[in-house]
Amino acid sequence: EADIYQTPRYLVIGTGKKITLECSQTMGHDKMYWYQQDPGMELHLIHYSYGVNSTEKGDLSSESTVSRIRTEHFPLTLESARPSHTSQYLCASSESGGGDTQYFGPGTRLTVL
Amino acid sequence: GENVEQHPSTLSVQEGDSAVIKCTYSDSASNYFPWYKQELGKRPQLIIDIRSNVGEKKDQRIAVTLNKTAKHFSLHITETQPEDSAVYFCAAKWMRNTPLVFGKGTRLSVIA
Numbered sequence: 200e201a202d203i204y205q206t207p208r209y210l211v212i213g214t215g216k217k218i219t220l221e222c223s224q225t226m227g228h229d230k231m232y233w234y235q236q237d238p239g240m241e242l243h244l245i246h247y248s249y250g251v252n253s254t255e256k257g258d259l260s261s262e263s264t265v266s267r268i269r270t271e272h273f274p275l276t277l278e279s280a281r282p283s284h285t286s287q288y289l290c291a292s293s294e295s296g297g298g299d300t301q302y303f304g305p306g307t308r309l310t311v312l
Numbered sequence: 313g314e315n316v317e318q319h320p321s322t323l324s325v326q327e328g329d330s331a332v333i334k335c336t337y338s339d340s341a342s343n344y345f346p347w348y349k350q351e352l353g354k355r356p357q358l359i360i361d362i363r364s365n366v367g368e369k370k371d372q373r374i375a376v377t378l379n380k381t382a383k384h385f386s387l388h389i390t391e392t393q394p395e396d397s398a399v400y401f402c403a404a405k406w407m408r409n410t411p412l413v414f415g416k417g418t419r420l421s422v423i424a
Contacts, residue, residue, distance in 0.1 A: 232411060239350070239399050241416045249409060257411070289355065299344045299405050301412055303355040 201226045203304035205290050211310045212280055220275040220307045222290030228302075229295040231273040235259060236287050236306075248273055249295070280311045314339045314406035318415025325392050326423055333418045335402035336384040344405040345385045346412070347376060351398045359400075360387070392422045 203224045212218055224231065232247040244257030248267040262284075264276050273292075277284055290304040315338040325331045335345075346361035362369045362376045362385065369376050373392075378385040389396055399419050403412040 239352070239417070239419065242356070242401065242414045244411055244414075247411050299412070300346060300358055300361065303357070305355050 203290055203292055203302060205288075205304040205307050207307060208305065209308050209310075211312065213312050214279075214281055216280050216311075218277050218280055218309075220277075220288050220290075220309070222273045222275070222304060223271050224273075224290075224292045224302075224304075225271065226292050226302060227294075228292035229270065230293045231267070232291040232293075232301065233257075233263075233265060233273070233275050234289040234291065234303075235261070236289055238287060242289070246275065280309075282311050285309060285311050314342055314404055314410075314413040316402060316404050316413050316415045318402050318418055320418060321416065322419045322421075324421045324423060327392060327394060329392055331387075331389045331392055331396070331420055331422075333387045333400055333402070333420070334384060335386070335404075335415050336382075337404040337406075337413075338383070339404075339406040340380070340383060342383075342404040342406040344412075345376070345378060346403050347374075347387050348401040348403065348414075349398045350401065350417075356401060389420075392420075394422050394424050396420060397422045 206221045235243045243259035245259045245261045246265040248254045289306045291301045293301045318335045343364040348356040349359045350356040375388045399417045402415040
Protein backbone atom coordinates (compact mmCIF):
# COMPACT_ATOMS: atom_id res chain seq x y z
CA GLU A 200 0.00 0.00 0.00
CA ALA A 201 1.31 3.44 -0.95
CA ASP A 202 2.18 5.35 2.19
CA ILE A 203 4.74 7.47 4.01
CA TYR A 204 6.85 5.76 6.64
CA GLN A 205 8.82 7.32 9.45
CA THR A 206 11.28 5.68 11.81
CA PRO A 207 11.74 5.66 14.67
CA ARG A 208 8.26 6.55 15.90
CA TYR A 209 9.59 7.49 19.33
CA LEU A 210 13.12 8.48 20.35
CA VAL A 211 14.55 9.55 23.69
CA ILE A 212 18.14 10.72 23.51
CA GLY A 213 20.69 12.70 25.50
CA THR A 214 21.93 16.19 24.75
CA GLY A 215 24.75 16.41 22.23
CA LYS A 216 23.93 13.21 20.37
CA LYS A 217 23.70 13.06 16.61
CA ILE A 218 20.43 11.64 15.32
CA THR A 219 18.86 10.88 11.98
CA LEU A 220 15.11 10.67 11.50
CA GLU A 221 14.13 8.51 8.55
CA CYS A 222 11.34 9.18 6.06
CA SER A 223 10.45 7.01 3.10
CA GLN A 224 7.47 7.15 0.77
CA THR A 225 6.06 4.67 -1.69
CA MET A 226 3.64 7.23 -3.13
CA GLY A 227 5.84 7.91 -6.18
CA HIS A 228 5.99 11.61 -5.22
CA ASP A 229 8.79 13.97 -6.19
CA LYS A 230 8.20 16.57 -3.47
CA MET A 231 8.95 15.91 0.20
CA TYR A 232 8.78 18.04 3.35
CA TRP A 233 9.76 18.07 7.02
CA TYR A 234 7.64 19.83 9.64
CA GLN A 235 8.18 20.36 13.34
CA GLN A 236 5.04 20.36 15.46
CA ASP A 237 4.42 20.46 19.17
CA PRO A 238 1.33 18.26 19.76
CA GLY A 239 -1.77 19.90 18.33
CA MET A 240 0.03 23.15 17.67
CA GLU A 241 1.23 25.05 14.60
CA LEU A 242 3.04 23.23 11.77
CA HIS A 243 6.50 24.68 11.17
CA LEU A 244 8.15 23.89 7.80
CA ILE A 245 11.86 23.22 8.36
CA HIS A 246 13.04 21.67 5.07
CA TYR A 247 11.65 20.65 1.70
CA SER A 248 12.83 19.04 -1.53
CA TYR A 249 11.39 19.03 -5.01
CA GLY A 250 13.53 16.20 -6.32
CA VAL A 251 16.81 14.34 -6.08
CA ASN A 252 19.73 16.60 -5.09
CA SER A 253 17.31 19.49 -4.42
CA THR A 254 16.81 20.78 -0.86
CA GLU A 255 15.52 24.07 0.54
CA LYS A 256 15.21 25.53 4.04
CA GLY A 257 11.79 26.36 5.36
CA ASP A 258 10.58 29.11 7.63
CA LEU A 259 11.75 27.69 10.94
CA SER A 260 15.36 28.26 11.83
CA SER A 261 16.78 24.86 12.59
CA GLU A 262 20.11 23.23 13.28
CA SER A 263 19.06 20.26 11.19
CA THR A 264 20.14 19.17 7.72
CA VAL A 265 18.52 17.00 5.05
CA SER A 266 19.61 15.07 2.00
CA ARG A 267 17.76 13.74 -1.05
CA ILE A 268 19.85 11.12 -2.78
CA ARG A 269 16.90 8.89 -3.71
CA THR A 270 13.43 10.01 -4.71
CA GLU A 271 11.69 7.94 -2.05
CA HIS A 272 14.01 8.79 0.86
CA PHE A 273 14.37 12.11 2.74
CA PRO A 274 16.27 11.78 6.05
CA LEU A 275 16.57 14.59 8.60
CA THR A 276 19.75 14.86 10.71
CA LEU A 277 20.39 16.74 13.93
CA GLU A 278 24.15 17.02 14.43
CA SER A 279 23.88 17.84 18.15
CA ALA A 280 20.53 17.34 19.82
CA ARG A 281 19.36 19.86 22.45
CA PRO A 282 16.33 19.90 24.77
CA SER A 283 14.84 22.66 22.57
CA HIS A 284 14.61 20.06 19.77
CA THR A 285 12.06 18.08 21.78
CA SER A 286 9.00 17.97 19.53
CA GLN A 287 7.19 15.90 16.94
CA TYR A 288 8.66 15.74 13.45
CA LEU A 289 6.31 15.09 10.53
CA CYS A 290 7.40 14.11 7.05
CA ALA A 291 5.10 14.77 4.08
CA SER A 292 5.09 14.33 0.32
CA SER A 293 3.18 15.59 -2.70
CA GLU A 294 3.07 15.06 -6.45
CA SER A 295 4.80 17.22 -9.03
CA GLY A 296 2.88 19.00 -11.70
CA GLY A 297 -0.64 19.91 -10.68
CA GLY A 298 -0.70 17.75 -7.57
CA ASP A 299 -0.72 20.05 -4.54
CA THR A 300 -2.14 17.79 -1.86
CA GLN A 301 0.36 16.94 0.85
CA TYR A 302 0.21 13.55 2.54
CA PHE A 303 1.72 13.24 6.00
CA GLY A 304 3.64 10.43 7.66
CA PRO A 305 2.82 9.25 11.20
CA GLY A 306 5.56 11.36 12.79
CA THR A 307 8.54 10.84 15.08
CA ARG A 308 8.19 12.02 18.65
CA LEU A 309 11.61 13.17 19.82
CA THR A 310 12.59 13.83 23.43
CA VAL A 311 16.03 15.24 24.18
CA LEU A 312 17.05 15.01 27.83
CA GLY B 313 5.26 35.54 0.21
CA GLU B 314 1.96 34.19 1.41
CA ASN B 315 0.57 34.63 4.93
CA VAL B 316 -2.45 32.73 6.25
CA GLU B 317 -4.45 33.84 9.30
CA GLN B 318 -6.87 31.36 10.90
CA HIS B 319 -9.69 32.09 13.36
CA PRO B 320 -10.76 31.16 15.92
CA SER B 321 -7.92 29.35 17.64
CA THR B 322 -10.38 27.34 19.74
CA LEU B 323 -14.04 26.57 19.16
CA SER B 324 -16.55 24.67 21.27
CA VAL B 325 -19.94 23.67 19.92
CA GLN B 326 -22.77 21.48 21.09
CA GLU B 327 -23.27 18.20 19.27
CA GLY B 328 -25.56 18.74 16.32
CA ASP B 329 -24.70 22.42 15.91
CA SER B 330 -22.65 23.85 13.04
CA ALA B 331 -19.02 24.95 13.23
CA VAL B 332 -17.33 27.53 11.01
CA ILE B 333 -13.60 28.19 10.78
CA LYS B 334 -12.32 31.08 8.71
CA CYS B 335 -8.96 31.75 7.07
CA THR B 336 -7.66 34.79 5.28
CA TYR B 337 -4.71 34.86 2.91
CA SER B 338 -2.55 37.70 1.69
CA ASP B 339 -1.49 36.86 -1.85
CA SER B 340 -4.15 37.14 -4.55
CA ALA B 341 -2.11 34.72 -6.71
CA SER B 342 -2.91 31.83 -4.34
CA ASN B 343 -4.94 29.21 -6.14
CA TYR B 344 -5.24 26.11 -3.94
CA PHE B 345 -6.81 25.94 -0.47
CA PRO B 346 -6.86 22.64 1.43
CA TRP B 347 -8.18 21.85 4.90
CA TYR B 348 -6.55 19.26 7.13
CA LYS B 349 -7.92 17.51 10.22
CA GLN B 350 -5.56 16.27 12.91
CA GLU B 351 -7.00 14.03 15.58
CA LEU B 352 -5.19 13.61 18.88
CA GLY B 353 -1.98 11.64 18.36
CA LYS B 354 -2.58 11.23 14.63
CA ARG B 355 -1.14 12.72 11.46
CA PRO B 356 -2.90 15.62 9.65
CA GLN B 357 -5.22 14.32 6.93
CA LEU B 358 -6.80 16.19 4.04
CA ILE B 359 -10.57 16.46 4.44
CA ILE B 360 -11.50 18.85 1.66
CA ASP B 361 -9.86 21.28 -0.73
CA ILE B 362 -10.88 23.97 -3.21
CA ARG B 363 -9.22 25.67 -6.15
CA SER B 364 -9.54 29.32 -7.08
CA ASN B 365 -11.85 28.68 -10.02
CA VAL B 366 -14.56 27.31 -7.69
CA GLY B 367 -16.59 29.20 -5.09
CA GLU B 368 -17.90 26.32 -3.01
CA LYS B 369 -17.37 22.61 -2.56
CA LYS B 370 -19.29 20.13 -0.42
CA ASP B 371 -18.62 16.63 0.84
CA GLN B 372 -21.40 15.28 3.04
CA ARG B 373 -21.35 17.32 6.27
CA ILE B 374 -18.37 19.48 5.38
CA ALA B 375 -18.13 22.33 2.91
CA VAL B 376 -15.58 24.95 1.97
CA THR B 377 -16.38 28.37 0.54
CA LEU B 378 -13.93 30.73 -1.15
CA ASN B 379 -14.24 34.49 -1.57
CA LYS B 380 -11.39 35.55 -3.85
CA THR B 381 -12.29 39.23 -3.70
CA ALA B 382 -12.03 39.33 0.07
CA LYS B 383 -9.23 36.73 0.09
CA HIS B 384 -10.82 34.43 2.62
CA PHE B 385 -12.06 30.87 2.72
CA SER B 386 -14.06 29.02 5.33
CA LEU B 387 -14.71 25.48 6.52
CA HIS B 388 -18.28 24.65 7.46
CA ILE B 389 -19.17 21.52 9.43
CA THR B 390 -22.86 20.80 9.89
CA GLU B 391 -24.52 18.44 12.37
CA THR B 392 -21.31 18.15 14.35
CA GLN B 393 -20.49 14.89 16.10
CA PRO B 394 -17.99 14.08 18.88
CA GLU B 395 -15.66 12.50 16.31
CA ASP B 396 -15.33 15.90 14.65
CA SER B 397 -13.31 17.03 17.67
CA ALA B 398 -9.78 17.68 16.39
CA VAL B 399 -7.39 20.42 15.33
CA TYR B 400 -8.18 21.80 11.88
CA PHE B 401 -5.58 23.52 9.69
CA CYS B 402 -6.23 25.61 6.61
CA ALA B 403 -3.52 26.22 4.02
CA ALA B 404 -2.89 28.16 0.84
CA LYS B 405 -0.56 27.63 -2.11
CA TRP B 406 0.52 30.85 -3.82
CA MET B 407 2.94 29.73 -6.51
CA ARG B 408 3.51 26.55 -8.48
CA ASN B 409 6.75 25.47 -6.83
CA THR B 410 6.22 26.73 -3.31
CA PRO B 411 5.14 24.71 -0.27
CA LEU B 412 1.74 25.08 1.29
CA VAL B 413 1.47 27.89 3.85
CA PHE B 414 -0.54 26.69 6.85
CA GLY B 415 -2.68 28.59 9.32
CA LYS B 416 -1.97 28.12 13.01
CA GLY B 417 -4.86 25.74 13.54
CA THR B 418 -8.24 25.67 15.27
CA ARG B 419 -8.98 23.27 18.09
CA LEU B 420 -12.60 22.19 17.73
CA SER B 421 -14.37 20.53 20.63
CA VAL B 422 -17.80 19.01 20.09
CA ILE B 423 -19.62 18.64 23.37
CA ALA B 424 -22.06 15.75 23.62
